[in-house]
Amino acid sequence: MLKIGSLTLDLPFILAPMAGITDLPFRMICRRYGCELAFVEMTSAKALVYENRKTEKMIATRPDDRPLGLQLLGTDQEFILKALDIIHKYEYDIIDFNAACPVTKVTSKGEGSGMMKEPRKLGRLLKAIVDHTDTPVTVKIRAGWDERSVNAREVALYAQDAGIKGLFIHGRTREQGYSGSVDYQVIREVKEALDIPVIGSGDVFSPLHLRKMFDETGCDGVAIARGALGNPWIFIETAEYLKKGIVPQMPEIPEVADIMAAHLRASVECHGPVVAPVAFRKLFVWYTKGFRDVKPLKDRVFRAKTEDEMLALINEFRENASYSQKSCICQ
Ligand SMILES: Cc1cc2nc3c(=O)[nH]c(=O)nc-3n(C[C@H](O)[C@H](O)[C@H](O)COP(=O)(O)O)c2cc1C
Secondary structure, eight states: OEEETTEEESSSEEEOOOTTTOOHHHHHHHHHTTOOSEEOOOEEHHHHHTTOHHHHHHTOOOTTSOSEEEEEEOSOHHHHHHHHHHHGGGOOSEEEEEEOOOOHHHHTTTOGGGGGGOHHHHHHHHHHHHHHOSSOEEEEEEEESSTTOOOHHHHHHHHHHTTOSEEEEEEEETTTTTOSOOOHHHHHHHHHHOSSOEEEESOOOSHHHHHHHHHHHOOSEEEESGGGTTOTTHHHHHHHHHHHSOOOOOOOHHHHHHHHHHHHHHHHHHHOTTHHHHHHHHHHHHHTTTEETOHHHHHHHTTOOSHHHHHHHHHHHHHHOEEOGGGOTTO
16 A cells, blocks of 8 residues: 555555656557556646646546646746646646756756755645645656765755655766666665655566565555556556466467557547657557567568558568567566
């Protein structure tokens, strides 16, 4: 069980926000396989305030897409508070604040992991958010800016003082981006320093990695990001593993193909027949990762433009793919 403010989760793992990926169809597929709390990708407070139509589409949800968190990005208090007023109507279960994004376009404005350099300012901003909303507020941080300035513990303490209800930490520095391995020690230090729940993030690609994150850090919950790409089963596998201590068998090929088709259909409904099939190309590659005999299909996937073309390739995968030694996606 994991409790973040007024929100109680039966299982202590969460679908982490991923820009360009954790849209409504992606979240609903993960929920089908046991994901409870999911996040909309990071959303710029300024874009929300300027009523950017793309942003409104990005944060779209529906009643069964619950519990759901929204993650805000920005540094300007005025915009952030206005953004909170705009999103109030969506009744998100958590408002998370992004102090973790490593992208230069973001950090050059002091946003995302740029906030790791200003723990006091981050604390003040979080306090203003907490005072402005009844929804539980959390923050996502990194280990630090770079290896010479690993300050997650200090940042986390300022954040806790601001009244947040939980803290997510990706155990890499901004400088590392997504490379190198996750630093469990820094997550442990943060966990030991705080009284609120700490949710670890980084390199959880299987139930066994999740166990490692818990064991090495003592964290209260785990956020799963890249481990869910083309692998929504990770949630049910992890639940089973935590209950029984056994990693279940990977899904059969027809089930993988069925989910791909359902994901494609939902994407077309959400994003339209022009954008969705092209955006699905990367999902096709993720879903079929580790299967044998799919290389020729993958080459053709990058030429598919319509839902029918993509569906035909999914059906070819269903008929022609086979398991390979490295295909066990739960290892
Ligand atoms: C493509 C991509 C987009 C991401 N977008 C976000 C985001 O919008 N907000 C955020 O807090 N983290 C974002 N992340 C970071 C993940 O939530 C997670 O913390 C990180 O990938 C480490 O976990 P992993 O090793 O399990 O992938 C993103 C990661 C990836 C790979």
